[in-house]
Each structure stands twice: as C-alpha cells, then as structure tokens.
Amino acid sequence: MNKHPEGRKDHELVKATLKHKEAYGLLIERYEAPLLRYIRRLTNVSDEDADDLLQEVFIKAYQNIRDVDECQSFSAWIYRIARNHVISNYRKRNVRPEGHASEIDDNVFDALLADFSEDKSFDREVLRSQLFEVFGKLDRKYLDVLILKYFQEKSYEEMAYITQKPAGTIATLLNRAKKQFRERAKKAGIHFEL
Amino acid sequence: MISLKNKVLDTIEEKEIEPKPEWKFTVHSWLLWASVGLSILFGALAFSIIIFFSVNGDWDVLARIPNRVSFIFFTLPYAWLIATIVALVFTEHQYRQTRDAYRHRYSLTIFGVFLATTALGFIFYYVGIGQMLDAQLERLPGYEQVINPRVGMWNMVQEGRLAGKIIEVLDEKEIVMMDSQRNIWLVTFEEGTEVPETLLTSGKRVRLLGRSLTKEEFKAKRILPWIAHEPDRLRIERLKFVPGMKE
Numbered sequence: 202m203n204k205h206p207e208g209r210k211d212h213e214l215v216k217a218t219l220k221h222k223e224a225y226g227l228l229i230e231r232y233e234a235p236l237l238r239y240i241r242r243l244t245n246v247s248d249e250d251a252d253d254l255l256q257e258v259f260i261k262a263y264q265n266i267r268d269v270d271e272c273q274s275f276s277a278w279i280y281r282i283a284r285n286h287v288i289s290n291y292r293k294r295n296v297r298p299e300g301h302a303s304e305i306d307d308n309v310f311d312a313l314l315a316d317f318s319e320d321k322s323f324d325r326e327v328l329r330s331q332l333f334e335v336f337g338k339l340d341r342k343y344l345d346v347l348i349l350k351y352f353q354e355k356s357y358e359e360m361a362y363i364t365q366k367p368a369g370t371i372a373t374l375l376n377r378a379k380k381q382f383r384e385r386a387k388k389a390g391i392h393f394e395l
Numbered sequence: 396m397i398s399l400k401n402k403v404l405d406t407i408e409e410k411e412i413e414p415k416p417e418w419k420f421t422v423h424s425w426l427l428w429a430s431v432g433l434s435i436l437f438g439a440l441a442f443s444i445i446i447f448f449s450v451n452g453d454w455d456v457l458a459r460i461p462n463r464v465s466f467i468f469f470t471l472p473y474a475w476l477i478a479t480i481v482a483l484v485f486t487e488h489q490y491r492q493t494r495d496a497y498r499h500r501y502s503l504t505i506f507g508v509f510l511a512t513t514a515l516g517f518i519f520y521y522v523g524i525g526q527m528l529d530a531q532l533e534r535l536p537g538y539e540q541v542i543n544p545r546v547g548m549w550n551m552v553q554e555g556r557l558a559g560k561i562i563e564v565l566d567e568k569e570i571v572m573m574d575s576q577r578n579i580w581l582v583t584f585e586e587g588t589e590v591p592e593t594l595l596t597s598g599k600r601v602r603l604l605g606r607s608l609t610k611e612e613f614k615a616k617r618i619l620p621w622i623a624h625e626p627d628r629l630r631i632e633r634l635k636f637v638p639g640m641k642e
Binding site: 218219222223225226229230233252255256259260263264265266267268270361362364365366367368369370 | 402403404406408412414415417420491496498501
C-alpha cells in the first residue's frame, strides 16, 4: 500500500472517481501541469498537439482506472499511461518523438548540477543553455530515463514501473546516460568537472 | 477558455465513456498467464522431441558413415530447434507483459523460462511424450521430409543407407521392407551379419547399412533399430499412449 500522504490521497480520489466521475477532475488538476511538461519533454509536437495528447491520456486513464495498482503510486501509473500513449502516437504517425528539454527550471538545474558537477563557479545562464543543447542530442533511451529522474524527479522504483524495465536496467541506463551526457557535453565545450 | 479538466469531463459525458469493468483486467491477466503456460508447454514438447532425436541419433553407426560431419549437419532437427527458440522468445515476451514482470532482471527471467522449458522437456522425454508426439506427427504429409531430415538421410541407397518398416520376415536371412517413399525392397543379409531376433518383426522400423543390388533389392551387412534408445514402454503404457506409437 502506498504510504505517501499524497499517494494515499490519489488512491482515495481514484475510489471516489468510481462513484462520482467529478472526482476525477481533482486528479486531472493535480497531474495536468507535470504531465504536460513530461509529454513536451518526451516529444517535439506543437503545444496544441501536446494538449490533445494530454487530453487523450486522461481519457485513457479514466477508462482504465480500475487497473490502478494499489501497491504503486497513482503518479507512476498515470506517467506510464502517458509514456505509452506518446510512444504509440509516435508509432501511428511514424514520427520520431524527439524530446526537447524545453524548460530547465532552477530545481531541475540544481539537481543536474548536484549529480554532475562539484564545481559551482560557472555562469549559470550560459551553462543552462548549453545543457539544453546537450540534452537535445542524447539518445532517446537515455533521454527517457534522464527526463524521469531529473525533470520529473521519479524514484528508481517509479522509473522501473513507468518504463516497465527492471530497476537494475534503469540504473545501467542512467549510468550510460550520464556517460553519454558527459561525452556530449565535453564535445560541446562545456567545461566543468563531471 | 475551457480548462483541460472540463474538456476531459465533457468528453467523458458526451461520449458516455465508462471505466472498463474489473473482470476485463482479470481476464486479460489470466490470458497473459495462460499464454505463458501454453508457450512453455509448446517449447517443452518441441524440446522433448529434440532430446528424443538426439538420443536416437545415429551415434552407433557414425564411424561407418562417410562424410559424418555433413551427415550430422543434415540430420539436426532444425524445425524443432527453431520451434523451441520461438517458444522461448514468445514466453519471455508474454511474461514481460504481466503486471510485476518489470521487477525481475531480464537475465533472471530468460534463465527461468529456459529452465522451465528444458526441465519440462526432459520430463516429457522421460515419460515418452517426445516419441509419442513424433509418431503422431509422422502421419502428417511431408512431416518426415521437412521436419525430420534424418528420414531423408536414411533413404540414400546409393550411399549404402536404407531405412523403413519391415512388412514381412521371409526367414532369418531375408525380409521384405517398405521405405519412407513407399518403395518395396527385398532385403537379404550378408553372410555373418548379426541379425538380432527382436528386430525381425513385422511392423518394426529398422536402419540398414549395405548396398543396393537392383532398384528393389538391397544387400545388408548391418541391421539396427530405427529407435536405438526407446523410453521405457511401461511408462508410456501407464500414460495410455500406446495407440499412438509408431511401431
């Protein structure tokens, strides 16, 4: 059972949704913004298309709401639906979903630096734009885990659930993603200790 | 501007979208597990035939066969090897779709699937299911030519190999035999050929090494059973598989 208070609230809302569909509105409000950011990071579709995708994700989630795993957070469950929907949408349209780290906000930026660098004596804004470029050039599979870890702040367990990959594989992918990030950053002339 | 929340709720209302009932997820889960089980079963059956073919390979006469490497190469049960591999891959794929599969390492599940398939395959072989299945499938047209290449390799009289079913035992030196192409052969044994009595039975399938005298006559210098190592018939009989036996 999910012990996190927010997670408990989510599961209570899921139960309430099965009785009154209006309760689903509260879940939509709670996850609208983070899921939209996630979709926009996963794919390079227009804002309008991203909105449409998000709407479809919420409808799909509503249809499958009885499948919510009580041992897993609702957040991970709906992120999984969103990820699968973006991938299947990409397959249908046969358009490569290229992620674009559109917004590297302060929290994400600090989290990245905490993991990648010990040296804090750099121009944050220059580095931020350089990081934006480096992220755009990473392999899809690496970007996938980096987005979940640094932008959506998901735990290993949640990342494993969302991507349906074993936690060990997630750890390996993250290590490789960091390695590729370091190499690409070096090539782009970003000079900080990684 | 309409909020996303209202858009979604309006769409749900307008299109009368309802959450799928719980039984659908239960049935889906059961179907997945059933496909995993059936796939393991199929892989194990295919593997039991591979064991059966391997144990009954022509190891006993290999030394007497020229080009033995190509003989082994051409008698490998490729169709069953492919069937086993396909079953292993499918099982792993279906298992990956189950709810908690993501928690387990790929190497662990691949090993688990392999272990379950091969262990069950050994059990199936041990109780005679591999042999029984081969005997049943043999009735299908083209099975021997396509699935069991060993039959073709033993239908090469020009290289001194002939196999078939004994139709009639004329005496201890002469038999009438039908090969897999349904050709009838009069087989005589060379002087000094050891002919076990147990083999001289109508309906028995045998392999012969020797030379053809004419298109209908074969001089044999060695006679061997088609199946060298049969699983204990008692086990098969207990399982009531006797009616399906090919001999």
